[in-house]
Amino acid sequence: MGLLFARIFFLVTALLVLCVLLPCHAKLSTKFYAKKCPNLESIVRAVMAPAVAAEPRMGASIIRLFFHDCFVNGCDASILLDDTPTFTGEKNAGANANSVRGYEVIDTIKTRVEAACKATVSCADIVALAARDAVNLLSGPTWKVPLGRKDSRTASQSAANANLPGPGSSAASLVAAFAAKGLSARAMTALSGAHTVGWVRCLFFRGRIYGEPNINATFAAARQRTCPQTGGDGNLAPFDDQTPDTFDNAYYTNLVAQRGLMHSDQELFNGGSQDGLVRKYSGNAKIFAGDFAKAMVKMGGLLPAAGTPTEVRLNCRMPN
Numbered sequence: 001m002g003l004l005f006a007r008i009f010f011l012v013t014a015l016l017v018l019c020v021l022l023p024c025h026a027k028l029s030t031k032f033y034a035k036k037c038p039n040l041e042s043i044v045r046a047v048m049a050p051a052v053a054a055e056p057r058m059g060a061s062i063i064r065l066f067f068h069d070c071f072v073n074g075c076d077a078s079i080l081l082d083d084t085p086t087f088t089g090e091k092n093a094g095a096n097a098n099s100v101r102g103y104e105v106i107d108t109i110k111t112r113v114e115a116a117c118k119a120t121v122s123c124a125d126i127v128a129l130a131a132r133d134a135v136n137l138l139s140g141p142t143w144k145v146p147l148g149r150k151d152s153r154t155a156s157q158s159a160a161n162a163n164l165p166g167p168g169s170s171a172a173s174l175v176a177a178f179a180a181k182g183l184s185a186r187a188m189t190a191l192s193g194a195h196t197v198g199w200v201r202c203l204f205f206r207g208r209i210y211g212e213p214n215i216n217a218t219f220a221a222a223r224q225r226t227c228p229q230t231g232g233d234g235n236l237a238p239f240d241d242q243t244p245d246t247f248d249n250a251y252y253t254n255l256v257a258q259r260g261l262m263h264s265d266q267e268l269f270n271g272g273s274q275d276g277l278v279r280k281y282s283g284n285a286k287i288f289a290g291d292f293a294k295a296m297v298k299m300g301g302l303l304p305a306a307g308t309p310t311e312v313r314l315n316c317r318m319p320n
Helices: 002-021 040-054 056-070 103-116 123-137 157-163 171-179 185-196 206-211 217-224 250-256 263-269 275-283 285-300
Strands: 199-201 236-238
Touching: 040 056, 040 103, 040 123, 056 103, 056 123, 056 185, 056 285, 103 123, 123 285, 171 185, 171 263, 185 250, 185 263, 185 275, 185 285, 206 217, 206 263, 250 263, 250 275, 263 275, 275 285
Parallel strands: none
Antiparallel strands: 199 236
């Protein structure tokens, strides 16, 4: 009995040492804060609801913030970090600069969460919950969010530039990029449906509306009115000009009608492997909503690599 106890003690001690040297990722759980911060979800919702009501576009921005966080070294809130003397962060990466928004909303949520549950809830978990609420507040589905993420102590602009798909991506490159994260082609097509809300800069769709043949002529002409061939890079247009502030399946209806705004959007319906799924989503909003929720949970499970220094940040913009 004494020998058995000694072996168990040794194994437990070894595991604890490893968790100090190489941070251990506990399994995410929807009940992670049930005792430590029971009002967390209501606090997040209380900030998100007026923010989205005041500016529906902010809902789309928070969804995008979550995606751009998770796709770079896992869902670790690294995108929220400001640059420091020791690293250049992700905020000014090509896909994020003058594009990703919502940092102030996350700051507000974090301040209220800290007041209720000091040094307990990670910024990464706040972003995950805020993204779920953003979808739902725009009339989209809801789901239970597994929690228990930790915040990275560093960020990498080069990693963001290397990992975030661009507006000119082909269908094959999108499938490959998502597969590299353990996400299926179906999940990629479902998650792309987040473009049923939000606005995009002229810079990112100019090439499509002036130079691509697989585009509805009336749609292209309408977009050209606010996106000239030269200048106006920052001029905005909605991804979905039918119901721009409603999270529905209109994105896919638009693709079938060759009204995808960016090249990477229309690639999902252009004679390739995802055509059938796009048609299915365009005709069945319920299937899309279910697949989208599942894909968001799957993507939200992407965690930093073992050995990544993590913590629960007190200020989402800087390491403790």
